[in-house]
Amino acid sequence: MHNYCRDSCELVTLRRPEDSAYCFVLNYLAHIYLSGANEEILVGNFIGDYVKGFELGRYSDLVRKGIILHRHIDSFTDTNLIVRRSKARIAEKYHKYSGIIIDIFYDHFLVNAWPVYSNMPVDHFVRNVHRVLQQYIHVLPDGVRLFLPSFIRHNWIQRYSTVEGIEDVLHKMSARTTLPEETDYAIGVLRAEYDKFESEFSAFFPSLINYVSRSFDIALDHQPVPGIDVDAVKGPIT
Secondary structure, three states: OOOOOOOOOOOOOEOOHHHHHOOOOOOHHHHHHOOOOOHHHHHHHHOHHHOOHHHHHHOOHHHHHHHHHHHHHHHHHHOEHHHHHHHHOOHHHHHHHHHHHHHHHHHHHHHHOHHHHOOOOHHHHHHHHHHHHHHOHHHOOHHHHHHHHHHHHOOHHHHHHOHHHHHHHHHHHHHHEOOOOOHHHHHHHHHHOHHHHHHHHHHHHHHHHHHHHHHHOOOOOOOOOOOOOHHHHEOOOO
8 A cells, every 4th residue: 555645646644544535536527527428437537646657457458448548538637738727826935836736726716616517516526436436346456445535524625615715625635644744835826816816717628628528529518629739738847
């Protein structure tokens, strides 16, 4: 079992082994949404950060597809110029951890704009995700099984729907992990630059939807947006 909570960059490590039951969910809402309707792909996408390359053979074809999808979503996000613009706004205090904070911010905007992206009410969506994860609990790695009860009980997927919820989560993360305790700074920047972050999310997320739909043949509620060149928004910052 891994003794750290993992995001796409594997940066946040737990301060104490006894905190291993706390997995601070970062952008799981985006990952799960981008899995489409297939339950095995959803499971694979959910566990993607907990599976090493040599372990892929343990899983079914569709769970493997979800794991690989998770990694491609992370790579696309990490190299996206719009996301990098968001990260630069908080980099003064968070440096290499900036992506973690932006993951959380972007899930905040996703849950609050949910009807734009899905025909299913978010409450129903979340309940279905919980049902699927419990149904496939035998497939989940040990580290995921450990935090799943807390994940469901505390409704982590919707935790970021309010700024106050984000603030509470960041305080808890800073106490239990190596994430810097710069919560007041992060919340201050979010409130001051709220419209800019929201605009960046709204510009970025359709391109991610198009990328997933095109590259993995996954049907999503949201229709692909015409005229978006997914490669045009990737690359180094100049």
